[in-house]
Amino acid sequence: MKRLDIIRRAGRNLKQAKVRTLLTALAISVGAFTLTLSLAIGAGTREYFAKFLETNVNPxxxxxxxxxxxxxxxxxxxxxxxxxxxxxxxxxxxxxxxxxxxxxxxxxxxxxxxxxxxxxxxxxxxxxxxxxxxxxxxxxxxxxxxxxxxxxxxxxxxxxxxxxxxxxxxxxxxxxxxxxxxxxxxxxxxxxxxxxxxxxxxxxxxxxxxxxxxxxxxxxxxxxxxxxxxxxxxxxxxxxxxxxxxxxxxxxxxxxxxxxxxxxxxxxxxxxxxxxxxxxxxxxxxxxxxxxxxxxxxxxxxxARDLQGILFTVVNVVQGIVAGFGILALLASIFGIINTQYISVLERTGQIGLMKALGMSNRAIGRLFRYEAAWIGFLGAILGALGGIGLGTLLNPWISRKMSLGAGSHLLIFQPLPICLLILALVLVAIVAGWFPSRKAARLDPIEALRTE
Amino acid sequence: MIELKGVTKTYGKGGNTFTALDNINLTIPDAAVVAVVGKSGSGKSTLMHIMSGLDRPSEGSVTVSGRNLHDLKKKELDQFRAREISFIFQSFFVQGGDSCYDNVSLPLEIAGVPRSKRQQRVEKALESVELTDKTRQKAKNLSGGQKQRLAIARAIAGQPRILFADEPTGNLDSATGAVVEKLLFDYARANKATLVVVTHDQDLAAKCDIQIHVKDGRITEVKQ
Structure with missing residues (x-):
């Protein structure tokens, strides 16, 4: 079975369980949201400190x-x-x-x-x-x-x-x-x-x-x-x-x-x-x-450049702490994906049996479930990233004013490339989480599976 | 041609074994319409699983279209089933959330038929079971008879050489059952395909060319 056809089927299968998919994706989006903000804080403060040192300290x-x-x-x-x-x-x-x-x-x-x-x-x-x-x-x-x-x-x-x-x-x-x-x-x-x-x-x-x-x-x-x-x-x-x-x-x-x-x-x-x-x-x-x-x-x-390095170390620590919370949230959501996909495998035992009878390979079955997990991860990552960007953009003027950062300076800077990489990483994490349920689906005995209903 | 030689299937180990099939020798010629008749637990479903390569016999050999299934690797067996064999089940196994089109498209996707060729085949299959007007509808909105017709469309879309039907009319009333029977027989005769119907329904079995009676894992009678 062609990869594209599997991906398309995986997407359709998720659409049939909209609420469950959305809830599982929301769990991931919490992690994605926090990680997006941590990236933005890192980028923003680094740029701010660099600008600060440039204008204030004799090099x-x-x-x-x-x-x-x-x-x-x-x-x-x-x-x-x-x-x-x-x-x-x-x-x-x-x-x-x-x-x-x-x-x-x-x-x-x-x-x-x-x-x-x-x-x-x-x-x-x-x-x-x-x-x-x-x-x-x-x-x-x-x-x-x-x-x-x-x-x-x-x-x-x-x-x-x-x-x-x-x-x-x-x-x-x-x-x-x-x-x-x-x-x-x-x-x-x-x-x-x-x-x-x-x-x-x-x-x-x-x-x-x-x-x-x-x-x-x-x-x-x-x-x-x-x-x-x-x-x-x-x-x-x-x-x-x-x-x-x-x-x-x-x-x-x-x-x-x-x-x-x-x-x-x-x-x-x-x-x-x-x-x-x-x-x-x-x-x-x-x-x-x-x-x-x-x-x-x-x-x-x-x-002066070393001083910048010391400040950046501080930034890294702060960024690390925020990212740590994001990773914790992500860890929790991994179990959410595993759980959702396990239930999905159990629910669709008959369907899996039929697909196997029709000659779908174990590998393709496993892939189908992993791509479903990937779709969930993708959806969650997009929701979280958009939420983070939205809230950050909304709050940036207020933060700048409260911290007297001066006109044109923002604490949160959203760079497209790291965010895209983050989304990609979350999709990979979701695929890894989907690996356990997908293995169960792939190993299902078709005769046993066809007996259910 | 499907040829079984000394096929035995046992479950369990040690003293606690159960023999589902006991030394079955059987030849089904190409393009034959065959009924495997027997009560539940007689081993007729196991026989179908072994003939289709879904299950492997404990002893004996199964040769389908000149290929000994025992010699095929798992991947080759999958491909063999995807290209040459299809199934109809008593409980339909249509995917309710998917449209009729996507249900019929599934075996073509599994067999790796290119997207450009799929559409024509799906539409033709749906047309032959008179479900063209339901193409974009979800399968769960269909009646029982329509669901089984959809399952037939799915089974024949890939033009299989062998079609297995496990109690195809078991969940249907006699009127809709008759429609389903006719569709199956028509396909087999028009395409010179082998049709193996597993059933306990004597009336349905009587309409087939060959009736194989199974009891307690043995063939008791073969009527031509």
Whole structure:
């Protein structure tokens, strides 16, 4: 019997049991729907991140750390480590840090134009001019390698540092600070209060201090110092249309950041040690080449492209989770197909017997039932894919608005080729599911089958 | 010609065996109209299954149109049945959800007749059983007699050399049964085909050229 004739007969047989076919197909469509969305999420977020990095990160910048646990996913808290006075502790995990010698080593590379360590800043509190309250918040160094947008005031162009005494306030801080209009904040003063921990002194040093300045000198030396540094608000950073998250720190210049970091870490093991540094590769030199050179010296280096890779890993995980649910739904629907087709074989015992009597081969009988399963799979896959595309297209504008993705950016992107491949894969899955019942049909004894009715 | 030599069919194993056919020797010439007569359980259906190659004998040989069925592989046997043999059953076995056209088309599809030639043959078969007006109707909407006529159309569409009819009028009243009988006899005589009717109906058997009486798995009498 010709394949096309079998396929046509299989389709007709399904039409005769419309409700059952539709219900079985709907079970598959749930899996197809979820998998279609997972494909769309993957495609959409990948494109979004690629666009985001392209417009926001200087491709010539290198992110340098001493400890590779800080980048990638193999890091984290893996148990107690031997104490290293130079290491930084972040939520119970110990990380190797960069020292001045490391920075010098990076700067010594002929293809590097500049190196900027990430200062470890801890402000106790800050105040805003005209507001008596004290606020806590993150203070960090202004990142000149990432493009920002100002809601008020002005930001320097990409690659240029803000003025030494300037401070850039994120838009999300305004409400708490009692600022109604972003424009009003420009030119106002923010004062950052930093504390230096008490110095540990030896008995000899303490005795010498007491001998020199008496009890007052001793108190001053062991009490710890504090400092107030004032900045003028030069800009309010807007949340950019294409951004991972809001920039939620007070941004200060590199010079002040260095001063504050040196002051607060004075006398501690973290003095002049840095978690990470940003190195700029000279124009015309491939960042990958410099990365390889620096990694030979034992540092861990990530290029802007690597950063994209890390983000894509996150996307893959999210996509994997969504796809996982789809596959679970699909797994359940496989049993639906098997069940439906088994019942169908039992119902049509006489028909199978007749076809065998008329000379239809076992192989053709098996094929007939497998193609029926394939039709069910095809129908379910089409329904699910169309449902996913329909809902996704409907929701895309709303999602873009809610997540402030900016005009023209969509979280869900439906690409025809992967969806076609998905449908094909589901048809194959259905055929595999139909294999068990089809084998039963093929092995049916025609004489036994003709005796029923 | 259908030739059976020493055909025995037993079911079961060990001490619990049942002999359905016991040393059957039989020759049915080409173009003969034959009745296999016997009560239910006599082995007449088993005899038909073995003659048509649906079942294999435990002992003995079956030669149909010069071919020993024992020597044919499963695939060859299927093809042989698809091209040369057809069946009519007491309970019709028409596919209710399919149209009359698709029911008749089935054996042609199985035999691999190209689509272009199928239409003409299907229409001709339906015409000969006077069901042309029902071509596009679903088989389940037909009456019993119409269903059996449809089954005859399906059986003759492929122009088989041998036609087996297992109690073809068993589910029909005498008037419609007579129509069905006439259709079968007409086909066999017009096409010089062998017709084997399995029945317990003496009146139907009397209309055939040869009557083979079967009892307890043995041939008791052959009337010419």
């Amino acid at each position: 010539q910048s290198l992110f340098v750390v001493a400890d590779k646990k800080l980048v990638g996913f193999e890091g984290g808290n893996t148990g107690p480590k031997e104490y290293d006075p130079g290491a930084a502790n972040i939520s119970g995990s110990s990380y190797k840090t960069l020292g001045q010698s490391d920075l010098d080593k990076i700067a010594a590379n002929k293809n590097i134009s500049s190196v900027q360590p990430n200062y470890n800043l801890e402000a106790t509190y800050f105040t805003y001019q005209g507001n008596s309250k004290k606020f806590t918040g993150q203070v960090g160094m202004y990142d000149k390698t990432i493009r920002g947008e100002a809601a008020a005031g002005s930001l320097p162009k990409l690659g240029t540092m803000i003025g030494a005494d300037d401070i850039v306030v994120p838009e999300s801080y305004l409400k708490a600070l009692g600022i109604k209009n972003a424009k009003d904040a420009i030119g106002k003063t923010i004062t950052v209060h930093v504390v230096q921990q008490a110095q540990t002194k030896t008995t000899e040093e303490l005795q010498a201090l007491y001998a020199q300045g008496g009890l007052d000198a001793l108190t001053a030396a062991t009490q710890g110092k504090s400092q107030d540094v004032s900045f003028k608000i030069s800009a309010v950073a807007a949340k950019p249309a294409t951004a991972l998250s809001d920039n939620v720190q007070l941004n200060i210049s590199d010079t002040r950041a260095q001063e504050l970091a040196d002051f607060t870490t004075q006398g501690t093991s973290q003095h002049k040690r840095y978690i990470a540094a940003i190195a700029m590769v000279k124009d015309g030199v491939k960042p990958e080449t410099v990365k390889a050179e620096l990694e030979k010296t034992g540092l861990t280096v990530k290029t």
